[in-house]
Amino acid sequence: MSAKSVGEKLVALCKEGKNIDAINTLYSDDVVSVEAMAMPGMDQTQKGIDAVRKKNEWWYENHEVHSGDVEGPFPHGEDRFAVVFRYDVTNKPSGNRMKMEEIGLFTLSGGKVAKEEFFYSM
Amino acid sequence: MSAKSVGEKLVALCKEGKNIDAINTLYSDDVVSVEAMAMPGMDQTQKGIDAVRKKNEWWYENHEVHSGDVEGPFPHGEDRFAVVFRYDVTNKPSGNRMKMEEIGLFTLSGGKVAKEEFFYSM
Numbered sequence: 001m002s003a004k005s006v007g008e009k010l011v012a013l014c015k016e017g018k019n020i021d022a023i024n025t026l027y028s029d030d031v032v033s034v035e036a037m038a039m040p041g042m043d044q045t046q047k048g049i050d051a052v053r054k055k056n057e058w059w060y061e062n063h064e065v066h067s068g069d070v071e072g073p074f075p076h077g078e079d080r081f082a083v084v085f086r087y088d089v090t091n092k093p094s095g096n097r098m099k100m101e102e103i104g105l106f107t108l109s110g111g112k113v114a115k116e117e118f119f120y121s122m
Numbered sequence: 123m124s125a126k127s128v129g130e131k132l133v134a135l136c137k138e139g140k141n142i143d144a145i146n147t148l149y150s151d152d153v154v155s156v157e158a159m160a161m162p163g164m165d166q167t168q169k170g171i172d173a174v175r176k177k178n179e180w181w182y183e184n185h186e187v188h189s190g191d192v193e194g195p196f197p198h199g200e201d202r203f204a205v206v207f208r209y210d211v212t213n214k215p216s217g218n219r220m221k222m223e224e225i226g227l228f229t230l231s232g233g234k235v236a237k238e239e240f241f242y243s244m
Contacts, residue, residue: 074241082225082241103204119196119204
């Protein structure tokens with residue numbers, strides 16, 4: 001599948017809040033996930049689909065999502081696309097409500113997402 | 123300079139329509155610029171600051187910009203940042219007015235922009 005078609009499937013699933021389905025169906029077992037920076041208590045890079053699923057679950061367990069918006073995909077060539085994610089969330093441990101906006105850069109290998117990299121400021 | 127500080131300067135200049143000043147002050151002489159896909163009459167990749175300036179001039183000569191919005195920067199690590207560009211333009215040769223949205227991915231080397239890559243659908 002091309003970057004555009006994988007990106008369209010990923011965006012459609014994420015718009016429905018089915019991020020875990022996107023991981024299960026579109027990601028390589030060897031996927032690497034890289035945050036914009038190292039965060040306390042979590043490595044900047046997660047390796048393997050199980051680690052990526054766990055990070056996703058951790059995020060949903062620790063954030064209440066009030067609303068979200070997923071925009072894209074924005075393809076580049078045959079093997080990459082970018083997606084804009086916007087969320088209005090409350091961080092459950094702190095109780096802080098915040099608007100988050102980040103760009104995900106997805107790189108394919110063999111038609112599957114082999115790398116996801118997130119771009120944002122804290 | 124870090125990705126965040128270069129990105130902030132680039133976004134500030136582009137918000138003022140001073141894209142050429144961003145090229146002149148923030149780009150490496152050896153910068154490489156890559157479009158999302160090959161387009162008729164133009165190589166997908168431009169190499170060197172003169173070629174990048176020419177592409178920029180060509181774009182402004184061929185588009186009337188009604189309004190624009192530049193959002194970011196979204197940094198990742200110390201050497202990359204992304205920027206969202208939105209333009210309401212009329213393509214002068216065709217007379218077609220259109221809304222464009224694209225994501226620019228900027229990679230630094232030695233504190234200067236060494237590569238810009240654009241992500242969009244046509």
